[in-house]
Structure formats: structure tokens, C-alpha cells
Amino acid sequence: MRLSAPIYQLKRRAKSLARNEKIALHKALDRIALEEGFAGWSLLSSRSAMDPPSKALLSRLVDGDLLLLGARPGHGKTLLGLNLLMDAVREGRRAIFYTLEYTEWEAMERIRSLDEGDHDIGDKLEIVTSDEISAGFVVKHLSGSPRGTVAVIDYLQILDQQRSKPPLPDQLLVLQEFARNTGVILGFISQIDRSFDPERNPVPGIGDIRLPNPIQLGIFSKACFLHDGAVRFQDVG
CATH class of the missing domain: 3.40.50.300 (P-loop containing nucleotide triphosphate hydrolases)
Structure with missing residues (x-):
């Protein structure tokens, strides 16, 4: 599954989400991961590290x-x-x-x-x-x-x-x-x-x-x- 943006940009998007909605960063990361089609951020990160x-x-x-x-x-x-x-x-x-x-x-x-x-x-x-x-x-x-x-x-x-x-x-x-x-x-x-x-x-x-x-x-x-x-x-x- 191809990410919509590089992982660096996804992290920045999550930080902005956490700041704007006043939620924990790990929750914001998981929400971004769901938008990308993954059950959680850890799964998304694992996918991005498959071919370093x-x-x-x-x-x-x-x-x-x-x-x-x-x-x-x-x-x-x-x-x-x-x-x-x-x-x-x-x-x-x-x-x-x-x-x-x-x-x-x-x-x-x-x-x-x-x-x-x-x-x-x-x-x-x-x-x-x-x-x-x-x-x-x-x-x-x-x-x-x-x-x-x-x-x-x-x-x-x-x-x-x-x-x-x-x-x-x-x-x-x-x-x-x-x-x-x-x-x-x-x-x-x-x-x-x-x-x-x-x-x-x-x-x-x-x-x-x-x-x-x-x-x-x-x-x-x-x-x-x-x-x-x-x-x-x-x-x-």
C-alpha cells in the first residue's frame, strides 16, 4: 500500500492534529495511520521500514x-x-x-x-x-x-x-x-x-x-x- 505522503510529512500532520485538537500525539499518529489504511501507527512504521x-x-x-x-x-x-x-x-x-x-x-x-x-x-x-x-x-x-x-x-x-x-x-x-x-x-x-x-x-x-x-x-x-x-x-x- 502506497502512503499518501512521506512518513516525515505524516508525522508532521499528526503533530498538527494533536496540537489543534488537544489530543495525545500517539492518538493523532494512530488516526493518521487509519487514514492511510493501517490499523495503527506501529503497523504503518513497520511498512515504511521494510526497504530502508x-x-x-x-x-x-x-x-x-x-x-x-x-x-x-x-x-x-x-x-x-x-x-x-x-x-x-x-x-x-x-x-x-x-x-x-x-x-x-x-x-x-x-x-x-x-x-x-x-x-x-x-x-x-x-x-x-x-x-x-x-x-x-x-x-x-x-x-x-x-x-x-x-x-x-x-x-x-x-x-x-x-x-x-x-x-x-x-x-x-x-x-x-x-x-x-x-x-x-x-x-x-x-x-x-x-x-x-x-x-x-x-x-x-x-x-x-x-x-x-x-x-x-x-x-x-x-x-x-x-x-x-x-x-x-x-x-x-
Whole structure:
């Protein structure tokens, strides 16, 4: 059964319904689900998760890829990055989440919410929260990793936030060479510029990346963009 709108929009509709009619959010979600032909929100959510984009994304990646994951806040880019890592774990790969945004506890909470009963999957995913995360740090930490290892960095625009770290373009060149030489796949969660207008284009693209410091976007080989539940895959380099 095809949904009338992406699940993100259905959730927003439910929140608006709950607010306008002063009812509990779970009741509003169930009402929306009934309108979509499901007995409850849990069944609708299960249906929407049957073919998650992370599995399609992992199948598109090859050893040595540099992947860009871009979306506006709240549209699922971190969720997609974590699901990609969990899919890698399920395939027996080494998977690492480097984050300059979350504490280890916060990251684990998000991962556990995605486990879907596979509680050991989240435990096999490595979480690195050091303030020292940079190209040199990542290269050293991943040294000796098998080909096909998947690492996601959260997030691109703050890799060089500390003045003690090299400029972002220099870091990306180091990481590109490392990925090519070792076969490690590196993903970068990225912000989208506020100028992005979904009325003109429903999903952002490579030109919508927020770049406080200029970089050569062709350094990335693949990209995936999200907005309101829609997903766009793109070959870049």
C-alpha cells in the first residue's frame, strides 16, 4: 500500500492534529495511520521500514568511496548514517561512527533505538567521540582496517572548527588518498545551506551543501540527499 505522503510529512500532520485538537500525539499518529489504511501507527512504521534506503545505499558503495550524506536538520541524515553502519555490521564489516556532535551515551541511545531486536548489532558498532577527530586522527585509528570497512564522520563542516586542525580541503585530500589506498569507505554527514528551497527542488543536491570554507565537491565519489522522506542518490566524482 502506497502512503499518501512521506512518513516525515505524516508525522508532521499528526503533530498538527494533536496540537489543534488537544489530543495525545500517539492518538493523532494512530488516526493518521487509519487514514492511510493501517490499523495503527506501529503497523504503518513497520511498512515504511521494510526497504530502508541505507541498504540500497550500502549496495551502491565500493571500496575507497567518499560518500556525502546531506539534509536539513531533522530530515534523517544522521539516522541514515547510523543505519548504513549497522547494515555494514550485519555484513560482517568493521563499522565506526566518528562524532563531534554526540556524547557516546547519546550515540548509543540513537543506535539502540534502531536495533529492531538485534541488540548485538549496536554493540559491534564502534563509537568515537574524541574532540581530536580530524583526518590525521581518523587515518591513524583506521590504520590496518580490512577493505570494505565503513566509517561515518559527524559532521563535515566542523572537522576544522578548531584552529589547531588543518583546513578542511587539506583534510579531505588526506582522507581521499587514504580511502583509495586502503579500500575503506568514508561517509561524511553534511549540513545543507539555509538557502535550499524545497518549493523549487524537492530534494537538495550537491550545490546546496553549506560551505563556510570552499572545498572541491568533486572529491566525493557518491552522495545521498534527503528531504521530507524523499531520497536522492547521486554519483559525484
